[in-house]
Amino acid sequence: MNDLIQPETLLRQLNTVQIFEVGAKTAQPIQAEKASALYKHAHIPTAQYVDLNQDFCNLRTALEYQYPNKTEMLDSLKKFQVDWHKPIVIYDRENHIWAARLFWILKAFGHPQVQVLHGGFKAWQQQNLSVSDQIKKPIASFNVAALTFDSTYFADINDVKNVVVGHSNVQLLNVLRAEVFRGDELRYSRAGHIPKSINIPFAQFLDENGKFKASIFNFVAQFGLDLNREIIVYCGSGITASGAALALRQAQATSIKIYDGSMSEWSADPDLPLQIMV
The missing domain is CATH 3.40.250.10 (Rhodanese-like domain)
Structure with a gap:
């Protein structure tokens, strides 16, 4: 279906x-x-x-x-x-x-x-x-x-930590707006993004009519996202990430998980690293 x-x-x-x-x-x-x-x-x-x-x-x-x-x-x-x-x-x-x-x-x-x-x-x-x-x-x-x-639909904070410290080669996809990703705009407890993340703002998955783009496979490749490798998607609290996860399913991505805690959870812990682009 x-x-x-x-x-x-x-x-x-x-x-x-x-x-x-x-x-x-x-x-x-x-x-x-x-x-x-x-x-x-x-x-x-x-x-x-x-x-x-x-x-x-x-x-x-x-x-x-x-x-x-x-x-x-x-x-x-x-x-x-x-x-x-x-x-x-x-x-x-x-x-x-x-x-x-x-x-x-x-x-x-x-x-x-x-x-x-x-x-x-x-x-x-x-x-x-x-x-x-x-x-x-x-x-x-x-x-x-x-x-x-089926727990494979979701990732938790430990899954993300494993990526950050190099114990996992899973891709991290941040779908927040570029300003939030760079750290220019503070939306959560701390500014920035989780290290090793790729940023594709969710709006870029949509066409001018607000529908999912037909050519997502080629589009995401331009950002360095490999649909044949596992992807953990995150945003602020798992909602926008769900939209991106659904879009990636249309492109036949191999494995997609949503990090439910997303930036709300990660940024609230001062011991966890965040990157700011300057």
Whole structure:
């Protein structure tokens, strides 16, 4: 199954798939309220609204948006009455990164049929497809057998440390804006980037319409990224990295992991090295 689904294809499948809109920038109360209001005003018919600051995340850590444990995952699946045997389509309103995050979590927990709407809600609207302001209440359809977690979808801080000290030849990919990567702009506890990182800002994975570029394989090679070697992707807290990871899957990258803690975790430890470009 292709990771991406086109609006016209989703239109034909509306009655046979589970649809989720993932709200953007939900860590800030004002932004969370705005994202929820946009959904309530108009969304793809039958879509349920997911807030990744509350659902499908680890609520036991101070770090934002970390992947859930099995209990938390089951709680979210029950909340939305997910049928594990029914296809899932996810979309957002912000360049795929939020939809990609939920996609990555569902794949890590073994869902066999999950896709992201290519172009998101914007692409749906551009084709003048129907929208709804009806809030869908979950129908009693929860059906999940034994839940498994594939840890190869994620990297932890020790995996990254091994790269930095030379014990691993895995590639580190930083997808933050160039200003943040260089250290010109302070976004986290300390400025700069993790040593040995390649920087490809996430926006460069997208075309002028906000869709993933068709020629990602050739494009990333210009930055020295080898898609035939393992890649650990990081950003600030794992969200933008999820968008890049989904893009790299479209280019058939061999092995992709997301460092969930990303700069939020790494920069908070003063004993860990950061590089600043001068």
